[in-house]
Amino acid sequence: MPLTDYPKILLAHGGGGKLTHQLIEKMFIPAFRNGHLDSRHDGAVMDLNGVKIAFTTDSYVVHPLFFPGGDIGSMSIYGTVNDLAMCGARPLYLSAGLIIEEGLRMEVLSRVVNSMKQAAQKSSVTLVTGDTKVVDKGKGDGLFINTTGIGIIEHQQDISPKSVQPGDKILLSGDLGRHGMAIMAEREGLSFESQIKSDSAPVAEIVMKLLEEGTQIHCMRDLTRGGLSSALNEIAQTRNVGMQLIEENISVRGDVRAACEILGLDPLYVANEGRFIVFVPPADAKRALNIMRSFPLDWEASIIGEVSNDMPGAVTLTSKIGTHRVLDMLTGEQLPRIC
């Protein structure tokens, strides 16, 4: 489907699914063609006079600004820290660019800035430079934040989609769907037996531990917009391999599953802000799993499937009752402005 089928930008172009993918492939990559973008990774990896760094950017437009388990401030720090970690980099420095809508209450801004401060401390990163713009009332939505990060790569591994190999085990760091459902519950005024809290959290410490322990990591990806399914599809298509998942190994909490059912959503496509997948050779899988489980967290990692040469480019799921289905990339906009 050529890009010109869409004369205007739709919300789905920002949803992390097929239309985002098309915009990147058909407009951005052709315009800025270079080896860094070609890797289709969460961030770029560059060599600066012998020092290997990772560089990644994200804008945060989440609505509402505050939600159970987090807010736009902490999210804007953790999200970029996590993208650096997904490149196998130790996060070091962040920039912050704030676009504020005229009329935002100073007290709200102050709460967000305080949350950014605490999140930066928790993630061991330093916010070193920033920019503030104000747009007229009605031309923004309270607050948008861009953070861009620099991390340092202290190992020799090439962590990227092209390193994924048939036979690799796929590890998932924890249960799915909490962030998306926390936002939706807040936005729609839904209440469940228990309050669903976002999983928004920094994951760099876990990744650093995996690397320090010598785990061979072929690829990592955090499961934000488009969820698990879109992340796996992107990698499967970039590397042209198949992936087979086992549904019962993919953890979704009961309250999240119930919320998804009410809203007609599939948790495998819902955005997370503190979950990631790791591709490791089979010999390293068990050890990597143990390292990931060694952190005292309220979620637990699992091995959810593997990579093969079957059905290149496709991701399939074996359900609890033994049926198979193909998991496609997210189509349309499942949850707008989730991050």
Added chain:
Amino acid sequence: MPLTDYPKILLAHGGGGKLTHQLIEKMFIPAFRNGHLDSRHDGAVMDLNGVKIAFTTDSYVVHPLFFPGGDIGSMSIYGTVNDLAMCGARPLYLSAGLIIEEGLRMEVLSRVVNSMKQAAQKSSVTLVTGDTKVVDKGKGDGLFINTTGIGIIEHQQDISPKSVQPGDKILLSGDLGRHGMAIMAEREGLSFESQIKSDSAPVAEIVMKLLEEGTQIHCMRDLTRGGLSSALNEIAQTRNVGMQLIEENISVRGDVRAACEILGLDPLYVANEGRFIVFVPPADAKRALNIMRSFPLDWEASIIGEVSNDMPGAVTLTSKIGTHRVLDMLTGEQLPRIC
């Protein structure tokens, strides 16, 4: 005046003048206190395992998206490239974060992306990573762009406000006010005898030449929001020195001056996108001026004044008829959403 005098964000908090300054000094710097922010510079300078880099971020919210002499795309590249140059760094890599309003015409986005591409080529920088978000119609204004840049510092000089010395000469790279007046004319539908075109342009090549030729540079600053007066005031206050300017050495074109008079604006406060000031020791001033004038441009550098111990923190201007006035930092919002 404590920050709490303003219960809400005003447009002026993004104007680059006093309120922006207050927001930075009273909210952002206390929250993220670290040596990088303390330098009060356009970007941060960091050492990464022995490699010295500069890191800077800017969001672009200019309205309208296209204007005589430029557009948001080229501006988002040149602006960040220039900020890196102001740190004395060779610009190398950029990230781009786009926040698009639902309904933006694809053709508009395509023109902007193409303009970014050309500007990146012209500035010898590579756009290595990006992010796209879409916000609902009515919650943005067509397109906002954040770019964040990394440059490498290949010399031993400490280019920052704290290096400014009494006796330093102040060089200005060209005439003032074109960018602001180009935007205002477009926005207000004003027409003058000649069309005023923005001065938006990359200046890194000039800065690199100054450095290659061994010029001692104490500080540089590009003259965006708040214009020449605000930039000088910021440095004068940070370093606690006085600055004396000679009005007749400050070039403002006739059409720009006329436009300013019609709109009741002072060109010394109007934003530029391709102009900067350089502080050099007196012995280097003439040579630096010649280097700056050696580029075939339609604007010309001049020595506009000097630094002294008189009236620390204040910037004074001697007019053509010999009167003196104090140039204060911009108060209020002179030109909203100029960059």
